[in-house]
Amino acid sequence: MNDTGTPHVPVHEPPDTDLKARACRVLEHLDAVLPDVDAFYGDLHEYPELSGQEAHTAAEVARRLEAEGYEVSRDIGGHGVVGRLRNGEGPMVLLRGDMDALPVEEKTGLPYASQVKTEDGEPVMHACGHDVHTACLVGTAALMARSRDAWRGTVLVVGQPAEETAKGAKAMLEDGLYARFGTPDAVLGQHTAPLPVGALMHREGVTMMGSASVRIRLFGRGAHGAQPELSVDPVVLGACVVLRLQTIVSRELSPLEAAVVTVGRFQAGTRANVIPDEALLEVTVRTEDEAVQARVLAAIERIVKGEALASGSPKPPEVEVELSTPVNRNDPALLRKVQAAHAEWFGQAALVPGVLVTASEDFPFFAQGPERPVPTAYWYVGITPLKTWAEAPGTTPMEKVAHVPGPHSPFYAPDRAGSLRKGCESLTVAALACLHGGTTPTDH
Ligand SMILES: [Zn+2]
Ligand SMILES: [Zn+2]
Known part of the structure; x- marks a missing residue:
């Protein structure tokens, strides 16, 4: 010292x-x-x-x-x-x-x-x-x-x-x-x-670390909050996406591959009794290595598409890499x-x-x-x-x-x-x- x-x-x-x-x-x-x-x-x-x-x-x-x-x-x-x-x-x-x-x-x-x-x-x-x-x-x-x-x-x-x-x-x-x-x-x-x-x-x-920002639009079907059976709820879909994204670092990368996946923005809906028709997520990705970044970005896209499919989204989600630094x-x-x-x-x-x-x-x-x-x-x-x-x-x-x-x-x-x-x-x-x-x- x-x-x-x-x-x-x-x-x-x-x-x-x-x-x-x-x-x-x-x-x-x-x-x-x-x-x-x-x-x-x-x-x-x-x-x-x-x-x-x-x-x-x-x-x-x-x-x-x-x-x-x-x-x-x-x-x-x-x-x-x-x-x-x-x-x-x-x-x-x-x-x-x-x-x-x-x-x-x-x-x-x-x-x-x-x-x-x-x-x-x-x-x-x-x-x-x-x-x-x-x-x-x-x-x-x-x-x-x-x-x-x-x-x-x-x-x-x-x-x-x-x-x-x-x-x-x-x-x-x-x-x-x-x-x-x-x-x-x-x-x-x-x-x-x-x-x-x-x-x-x-x-x-x-x-x-290198960084990438990913913007995700999830599509559902809006309905009265009291009639969920008529909806495809993008809030529930978004929640599933947020949780499942956590498995990229914990389950898909090696413990020796440093990376961060953070959902910093999750926006949907206006009030309690309305099921909205879409949700917006923004995710920041940090990795120590370009190849790991490519794998993480591919995993995000795969998970988002898979969850949208599982929820019965009326149309495929949009996944866009907005900004990245080496x-x-x-x-x-x-x-x-x-x-x-x-x-x-x-x-x-x-x-x-x-x-x-x-x-x-x-x-x-x-x-x-x-x-x-x-x-x-x-x-x-x-x-x-x-x-x-x-x-x-x-x-x-x-x-x-x-x-x-x-x-x-x-x-x-x-x-x-x-x-x-x-x-x-x-x-x-x-x-x-x-x-x-x-x-x-x-x-x-
Ligand atoms: Zn600064
Ligand atoms: Zn600075």
Whole structure:
């Protein structure tokens, strides 16, 4: 155990001894950069924008990148921003930050809490920490621009819209991200996590599950609630479907194949004495593996059709996969490189063992290159204030995580100074690990 109360992770990668020296040269500008990162974060947090509506956020990202000398392109796949900094021969590294917020009413009580509501009265909050991601992305971009003699290659800074709706990354790629700016050699992304501020978590292989949303329409025959014999009741049919879907994970998959099947929406009927004529179900599916996802989706379709048949539905059900995101799978070599760089910079004690996260991301779309897969690495940066962490009940990290506000909670409140500093450092150090070294200071 270490000062964050979490166990150590052994890192077997040989140390990149030169990395620390390069990181020192780049991060000596951090104190100069942080005040603007902090101001930008405060602005983003107080005035969050929903997915697809990130106009102000994108404009501010673009303005800051331009001020640091980046070639900036706007409106890529919606409000996407790309800043390119070409700095000699070397690899191209894409740094991705997502910019959108959630329809959540903030309850943190912070002086800079969001009070924003949409025109429809919907509250908006940066409840997933994307304000930290965006502020640190811009901070890292500034650091790289101010220390060009410490590295060689190209940095592609990507402010991505619409992550929460899983549309933004795909839209940017479809709008020619790689065709216009080139296919990167590495794509790096980080996400805030309810770990103690300063802790980092990496997982080799699958780090987040892939997801699919399935919309199901079940058809029955409506009747008076007192005359069930005249109906085909879609409520009973729907209830059978909900229960039977539970057998996919418990009876059809191996205990070693991780998956989730959740019916999050079941809508039917208007009042007690009316048997409706249809029911709507929405199901979310999470799996660790694409092949398992295909099996689960096929099982859902088979069960829904079978139950409709058993109930005597007047017409076949509709089963539609509405949205899916790939499994977020880290490139093993790239992840090890990033993890070793973080161990080198932050010390081994800052790294906590990686766990598989059942939530999903649209980040893995960046791995889909035009000709071949692009190596991606995605890790977590702790943002929980140390006092909150210390006071949380439990002894193991997972026990404590259950008692501190996490992403999508109305109480998600990152330690402002610590999260921004560590977030800039982690992204910068990871980028440097993937780029070539610059000139040595004695060359000047
Ligand atoms: Zn989120
Ligand atoms: Zn998020």
